[in-house]
Amino acid sequence: MNAHPWRQRLYHLVLWVVALAFFMPVLWIFLAAFKSSGELVSPNPVFLFRPTMDNIIRVVQEPNFLDYLRMSFILSIGSVVIAIAVAFLAAYSFSRYRPTGTNFIMFLLLSTRMVPAPAVVLPIFLMYTALGWAKTFHGMILFYVMFSIPFSLWILKGFLDGVSLRYDETALVNGGSRLHTMFRVVLPQVKPGLVAAFIFNIIFVWNEFLFNYILGGQGTTMIPVLLATGVKQGGMTDWSFIAAISFIYMLPLILAIYVFQRYLLVGMTFGTVRGEV
Amino acid sequence: MAQTTFPAETPAAASYQQARRRLPMARALDETRAFPVILIGPVLVFFIVWNVVPLLWLLGVSFYQYKLTSARPAEYIQFENFIDIWRASEVWGLLGRTLSFMLLTVGGATLLGMLLGFLFWGSGKLPGRRLALTLLFTPMVLPPVAVGTFYRLILDPIFGIANFFTEKLIGQRFDFLGNKDLAFATTIAVDVWMWTPFMILMTLAALASVPKAELEAAEIDQIPWLKRIWYVILPNGKFILMLGILLRTIDAFKTTDLPYLMTNGGPGNTTEFVGLSLYRTGFEAFQMGEASALAIITLLIAIAFASIYLYVLSYRETRAQLQ
Incomplete structure (x- = not known):
């Protein structure tokens, strides 16, 4: 296509149009966050308007919102950090020592992420109620750790399998302890895996709704529950409120896709397909 | 060691x-x-x-x-919950509805995703490629709860922008989410919108796995495009595509949040799939026994999916080692 610059330009234009077409609905909500509530529910959609910050300011001043947003950050980052630390140890063992049952455990962990969320949360709910862990912070965060482990383990084991055994051998022969070998020699080799596991697990927890809705309570609620109850409580839905929350909550995700685009493939395929787009 | x-x-x-x-x-x-x-x-x-x-x-x-x-x-009550499920026609209707939802949404996203994936194949020199791909891939990382919420606004019968366009184009307004005949199709359309980017991503990955030398050889031999796809691209890319389709199928089976927010399973139960039905039995009707029995069944289905997925994955890996 290099022979025809205008053809290439047309091709590029088509690509941009497709990309924008997929983004349109999101853009419409982002615009809605800056409209007055009258413009928002007008039967004739308003395309040109004077942007107002009122919605954003109103949402940010809502005491619940900041608490929930803070909890979104704490729960997603906290649980993923624990999950990755724990998963790295196991992934190292699975990759280097291949104990009996490795494949079976990996398989079971993978299948736990393929069950519909209500089927997962049902027994946990019964268990938490019996143990008194429902609506507690540690119950919530530990659940999300378990939620993040399978993916972290798969992704890290995939990357560790790609690191040559020579690294371990060289480190051990030169007098390094096993812990030194693991953390100082092998760990730096799987940095891309760590980044991918980190980002995508955070995204999954960040987006999660049902577990938080059922198991969480006062003090452990995240934004998605606020969104859902905002629509579900009946009566008139406060759309400018919803639009402003959506805008604030989805912006970091889009930013993450932009910054970490290299890891998108491995992140969205559970670490089973590696490569770059 | x-x-x-x-x-x-x-x-x-x-x-x-x-x-x-x-x-x-x-x-x-x-x-x-x-x-x-x-x-x-x-x-x-x-x-x-x-x-x-x-x-x-x-x-x-x-x-x-x-x-x-x-x-x-x-x-x-021993196996009575399971026997009830086996006998109840609603459960078969539920499974059938979930299955047709899975087939249609995965089929739609796969077809559209493969087409657009091919389109984006030569996008290497696209100005602002990173931003364009970000916009393109955004739908699949959004919280399903937020997607379900904002589509209610977009598809609203009175002030939704979708109806503004349908009225301009065909002079008719639709109650996309409230109409018994439309809600199912609308749910599928939104799900396809959300997950087509994923299939584009997988198609691009599959295309990237085709060796450059084979493609160049096909180019030199002037092999027609259909043959090129069949003999050069598919043999190399089919595993990644299959993994993508399987992951989509599993995810479609899990769909809960999106219909819960968008239609709440309605009108009637036209958009109630396994996940949502489980939620309602367990946490709205509080029938824990019945819900558990249904959960066990979905668990078995999930394990079956996971085995198929791993089978394809390990098949691909052994094949890669042989080459």
């Missing part, structure tokens, strides 16, 4: 011994043969407490008539 031993006088051996004396903790770890098991320990604890125990719990409850809100104690 085999312990390497040195003659005592080499400098390497000396530093090795020295390092070991310095770190008694690390040394103890090095000596023990339980090291691999210790590493797995934390994950195993999580696995047992959050997976094995709840699973047994679920299995147990599924043999009881157990309503959470009723004062009556749980009653042991």
Whole structure:
């Protein structure tokens, strides 16, 4: 296509149009966050308007919102950090020592992420109620750790399998302890895996709704529950409120896709397909 | 791993011994043969407490008539919950509806995604490619709850922008989410919108896995495009595509949040799929026994999916090793 610059330009234009077409609905909500509530529910959609910050300011001043947003950050980052630390140890063992049952455990962990969320949360709910862990912070965060482990383990084991055994051998022969070998020699080799596991697990927890809705309570609620109850409580839905929350909550995700685009493939395929787009 | 031993006088051996004396903790770890098991320990604890125990719990409850809100104690009824599910026509309707939803949404996203994936194949020199791909891939990382919420606004019969366009184009307004005949199709359309980018991503990955030399050879031989796709691209790319389709199928089976927010399963139960039905039985009707039995069935289906997925994955890996 290099022979025809205008053809290439047309091709590029088509690509941009497709990309924008997929983004349109999101853009419409982002615009809605800056409209007055009258413009928002007008039967004739308003395309040109004077942007107002009122919605954003109103949402940010809502005491619940900041608490929930803070909890979104704490729960997603906290649980993923624990999950990755724990998963790295196991992934190292699975990759280097291949104990009996490795494949079976990996398989079971993978299948736990393929069950519909209500089927997962049902027994946990019964268990938490019996143990008194429902609506507690540690119950919530530990659940999300378990939620993040399978993916972290798969992704890290995939990357560790790609690191040559020579690294371990060289480190051990030169007098390094096993812990030194693991953390100082092998760990730096799987940095891309760590980044991918980190980002995508955070995204999954960040987006999660049902577990938080059922198991969480006062003090452990995240934004998605606020969104859902905002629509579900009946009566008139406060759309400018919803639009402003959506805008604030989805912006970091889009930013993450932009910054970490290299890891998108491995992140969205559970670490089973590696490569770059 | 085999312990390497040195003659005592080499400098390497000396530093090795020295390092070991310095770190008694690390040394103890090095000596023990339980090291691999210790590493797995934390994950195993999580696995047992959050997976094995709840699973047994679920299995147990599924043999009881157990309503959470009723004062009556749980009653042991053996397999009656399962027999009820087997006999109930609603459950078969539910599974059928879920299956047709899965087929249509996965089929739609796959077709559209493959077409657009091919389109984006030569996008290497696209100005602002990173931003364009970000916009393109955004739908699949959004919270399903937010998507379900904002589509209610977009598809609203009175002030939704979708109706503004349908009225301009065909002069008619639709109640996309409230109409019995439209809600199912609308749910599929939104799901296809959300997941087509994923299939584009997988198609691009599949295309990237085709060796450049084979493509160049096909180019030189002027092989027609259909043959090129069939003989050059598919044999190399089909595994990644299959993994993508399988992951989509599994995810479509799990769909809960999106219909819960967008239509709440309605109107009637036209958009109620397995996930949502489970949620309603368990957390709206509080029929824990019945919900557990249904959960066990979905669990078995999920395990079947996982086995197929791993089968394809390992098949691909063995094939890659042979080459």
